[in-house]
Amino acid sequence: MDREPGLGVGAVARHLGVAAATLRTWDRRYGIGPSGRSPGGHRRYTPTDLARLEAMQRSIIAGAPPAEAARAALDEPRGEPPSSRGHGAGGNRVPLGDLPAGSDPAEVRGLARAAMAMDAPAMTLAVRAAIAREGVVGAWDRLIVPVLRGIGRKNAASGECVEVEHLLSTVLLACLAEVAPPAEPLNARPVLLACAPEEQHSLPVHALAAALAQAGVAVALLGARVPAPALAAAIRRTGPNAVLVWSQTARTGDPGWLSGLPGSRPAVRLLVGGPGWNRRRLPSTTRLVTDLSEAVAAISSAFTRP
Numbered sequence: 130m131d132r133e134p135g136l137g138v139g140a141v142a143r144h145l146g147v148a149a150a151t152l153r154t155w156d157r158r159y160g161i162g163p164s165g166r167s168p169g170g171h172r173r174y175t176p177t178d179l180a181r182l183e184a185m186q187r188s189i190i191a192g193a194p195p196a197e198a199a200r201a202a203l204d205e206p207r208g209e210p211p212s213s214r215g216h217g218a219g220g221n222r223v224p225l226g227d228l229p230a231g232s233d234p235a236e237v238r239g240l241a242r243a244a245m246a247m248d249a250p251a252m253t254l255a256v257r258a259a260i261a262r263e264g265v266v267g268a269w270d271r272l273i274v275p276v277l278r279g280i281g282r283k284n285a286a287s288g289e290c291v292e293v294e295h296l297l298s299t300v301l302l303a304c305l306a307e308v309a310p311p312a313e314p315l316n317a318r319p320v321l322l323a324c325a326p327e328e329q330h331s332l333p334v335h336a337l338a339a340a341l342a343q344a345g346v347a348v349a350l351l352g353a354r355v356p357a358p359a360l361a362a363a364i365r366r367t368g369p370n371a372v373l374v375w376s377q378t379a380r381t382g383d384p385g386w387l388s389g390l391p392g393s394r395p396a397v398r399l400l401v402g403g404p405g406w407n408r409r410r411l412p413s414t415t416r417l418v419t420d421l422s423e424a425v426a427a428i429s430s431a432f433t434r435p
């Protein structure tokens with residue numbers, strides 16, 4: 130057997146420390162397999178094949194989704210890691226801009242890459258890990274928002290990636306929904322979270338719901354595109370302590386209707402958030418909150434553990 134050129138799948142599997150079945154899957158799925166033949170006609174891994182697999186494995190360990198790691202390794206004649214020539218992003222590069230203080234650039238790039246590869250399991254792992262490590266506020270500010278903004282920039286520049294926005298949003302909504310509501314909420318009266326009428330960008334209110342859950346506050350999350358009469362009815366029915374309305378885009382940011390919302394006894398606190406609002410026209414009874422931690426603090430400061 131040693132006299133045959135190249136390596137068999139078992140030897141390569143042992144060398145890389147992966148299962149032989151994984152190598153067969155990579156071959157079938159990503160076309161990264163043995164290119165040589167033994168005299169007997171069996172497929173054999175050449176040194177170049179092995180270098181490519183090593184490069185692919187390094188990229189996966191560094192956070193790249195397997196499909197992208199394989200593509201990059203196959204593009205390299207000798208299987209050098211993609212980072213060695215700043216390659217690998219190409220048309221898939223997400224313009225991430227300056228990252229907020231405390232962001233881990235490798236982690237942000239990893240989530241952006243997983244998003245561009247439409248690799249939902251990899252996105253889920255990255256987001257779950259960040260929420261577990263630093264809580265919803267940290268994960269949102271330092272990992273999720275930079276990636277959302279980067280993909281938004283890419284969309285603004287090219288009109289592309291709407292499908293990426295959709296899949297990433299689905300993953301984020303699922304991860305945020307995994308945050309359990311507080312078993313013994315601090316608040317007796319509810320907190321209502323809603324998007325302005327016709328506003329589909331609901332991720333920030335889901336992030337706020339999850340962050341408030343971690344702060345011990347229970348919320349009623351009405352979600353995207355809440356018609357003004359429906360929000361008014363919800364206020365009358367629940368007598369909330371606070372209401373926050375989100376507007377992401379100028380199209381939904383005319384605040385004229387806000388002053389028509391009912392007050393309740395004791396008075397409901399009306400907060401607004403999001404870059405869509407026409408700030409000059411906001412009613413004086415509203416408070417504009419500008420980031421997630423400010424929103425959590427503004428809402429939860431009214432409640433104290435008895």
Ligand code: B12
Nearest residue numbers: 277278281285294298329330331332333378402419420421
């Ligand atoms: C995800 C996303 C979607 C998802 C939304 C899914 C969902 N359930 O939310 C989907 C795919 C549905 C979608 C659809 C559309 N989208 Co869109 N989308 C986005 C994206 C990538 C992220 C939105 C988001 O959650 N932002 C939250 C944070 C990241 O927003 P931010 O403005 O940076 O945050 C600031 C503050 O708001 C604050 N902040 C951040 N988080 C929080 C949380 C709280 C509680 C508070 C108080 C403050 C706060 O901090 C920042 C200021 O320092 C943005 C890009 C972007 N930059 O936002 C585009 C973006 C908002 N979308 C855009 C557009 C054009 C659309 C569409 C019209 C067309 C399209 N591209 O598909 C449609 C239709 C939407 C509609 N009719 O309402 C544009 C809007 C342009 C504009 N200025 O009007 C953007 C900016 C992308 C771009 N092209 O530039 N979108």
